[in-house]
Amino acid sequence: MKASAFVYPWDVNGDPAAGEFIAGLGVRQATLASAYHSTRALTPRHPRHRIVTAEHAAVLYPPQEARWSGRRLRPYTAGEWAPGDAYGEAAEALAAAGLEVHTWVVLAHNSRLGAEFPDTSVVNAYGDRYAWAPCIAQPETREYLVDLAVEAAVRPGARGTELESLGWYGLPHLHAHDKTGGVALGDAGTYLMSLCFCGTCREGYGAQGLDADELA
Incomplete structure (x- = not known):
C-alpha cells in the first residue's frame, strides 16, 4: 500500500526541513495543493509562522494568460x-x-467567484444563493472548471492528481463562520436543501419532464 500526505505549499516553502520531515513519516507520495479554496491552516512546525490564512480561493502558481485572457471567469492568484x-x-x-508529487485541485468551491459573479452559484428552491458553490450545470461555469482542472492538474513534475469537489456543493458543506451545524435537518431535508434551482438547473428539470416551480 502506498500512503500519501496532503500538503500545502506554505507547509514547505520557507522550511528547509519540511521535505525530509514528510518523507520521514514513511509516506511515498505528497499530494500538494495547486488550486485551493479559502482556509485557515495550522503550521505548527514551520520556522516562520504558526497560522496561515488563505483569504480566497486561488491557484497557487502563475496561471497561463493565453488560456484565460478575455474570459469572464478565470482563476484568482493567491496573495501573500x-x-x-x-x-x-x-x-x-x-x-x-x-x-x-501529485497535484491536489479543488474545483467547484469558490466563495470569491460566487461573490463577484452571483449568477454562477447554486440556488436553492427558495432563491437563496450558495456563494461557495459554483453550479456545474451552467456551461460557462463548467467550461471554466474543466480548464482549471486541465491547467492545475498537470503542473510540471506532477506524477498524478487528486481532483476534489467535482459536483454541486449543497447545504452541509462548511462556509466561513458556519452557523448551521447545530440544526439537524435529517437526510431528506439536507438533500432537498442541496438541490439547485438556478436557471440552468430549472431547464434541466424541465428536460426531464419536471416542473421546477412545483418541485420548489
Missing part, C-alpha cells in the same frame, strides 16, 4: 500566503526529498 509559483517551489523541494 502563496506568492508566485508557490506550488512549483514546494513541489521541487518535495521531489528532492524523494517523494512522488
